Amino acid sequence: MNLRKHTDSHGNYYELNEIKNSLTTIFIHGVGLDNTMWYPQKKYFVDQSALFYDLLNHGQSSGGFTDLSFDIYSNQLLHLINELQLDKINIVGFSIGALIAQHFTEKFYYKVNKLVLIGSVYKRSDKQIETVQKRYSEALNGKSIINDSINRWFSESYLNNNPQVYKFFYNLLEKKKDKDFLPAYKIFVNSDQYSINYSNFKMPTLIMTGENEVGSTPLMSEGISKEIKNSDLYIIKDAKHGATIEKSKVVNEKINKFLF
Numbered sequence: 001m002n003l004r005k006h007t008d009s010h011g012n013y014y015e016l017n018e019i020k021n022s023l024t025t026i027f028i029h030g031v032g033l034d035n036t037m038w039y040p041q042k043k044y045f046v047d048q049s050a051l052f053y054d055l056l057n058h059g060q061s062s063g064g065f066t067d068l069s070f071d072i073y074s075n076q077l078l079h080l081i082n083e084l085q086l087d088k089i090n091i092v093g094f095s096i097g098a099l100i101a102q103h104f105t106e107k108f109y110y111k112v113n114k115l116v117l118i119g120s121v122y123k124r125s126d127k128q129i130e131t132v133q134k135r136y137s138e139a140l141n142g143k144s145i146i147n148d149s150i151n152r153w154f155s156e157s158y159l160n161n162n163p164q165v166y167k168f169f170y171n172l173l174e175k176k177k178d179k180d181f182l183p184a185y186k187i188f189v190n191s192d193q194y195s196i197n198y199s200n201f202k203m204p205t206l207i208m209t210g211e212n213e214v215g216s217t218p219l220m221s222e223g224i225s226k227e228i229k230n231s232d233l234y235i236i237k238d239a240k241h242g243a244t245i246e247k248s249k250v251v252n253e254k255i256n257k258f259l260f
Helices: 035-044 070-083 096-111 126-140 146-153 156-161 163-174 178-189 218-227 248-259
Strands: 004-007 013-017 024-028 050-053 089-094 112-118 205-210 231-236
Touching: 013 035, 024 035, 024 070, 024 096, 035 050, 035 163, 035 248, 070 096, 089 096, 096 112, 096 178, 112 248, 126 178, 146 156, 146 163, 156 163, 205 218, 205 248, 218 231, 231 248
Parallel strands: 024 050, 024 089, 089 112, 112 205, 205 231
Antiparallel strands: 004 013, 013 050
């Protein structure tokens, strides 16, 4: 993929594969990560216009925001679209990226051609909220949650057979700065407090999650699918949160068939 790397006037870092007369698909990464998590997708979607960017407080985009919100992240995406003069886009959002995609679509639905949501949370139970809040408290108190995260995202056998994947995500999570990560993690943890009105979600939508997901469960994806009338639901067999990597072949083929 011939990616053009650039930082726009708002401090948003992105990598763009531009194909003439092709609608751009924008990929939004998960919390604590950056655009590099999409490495299987960068290899796969070489024939499509695709944009991979870093969220504020992540990667090479502007950092130092102490108080973040889904509105701020939606506006970041809007600035990016406007600067590149994109009329309509496809969005592929993962984890917090899937939440940002939904909040963006609620406000700017007329900009969205098709929507793909991967590993999104939805109406967590009290117990699930307690679990993520405990994890946030540990991170806030300086405890490393890296090993716990990676082991929650990938199957044990996959990590044993692919030590380079463990190393990649460990290094990525290790280099994040707490002062940038924690404000972003906070809105992910408290995402249930930000309701979404799905009435304008008329665009074709694909909702996916891993069969063995514990944080973004198949039941949650079913709930989102019921909210979005024009949606397809796909549960990725033998997958956890890291399905875009561990089951990249299946995920990429599903996205490709749905979008193009």
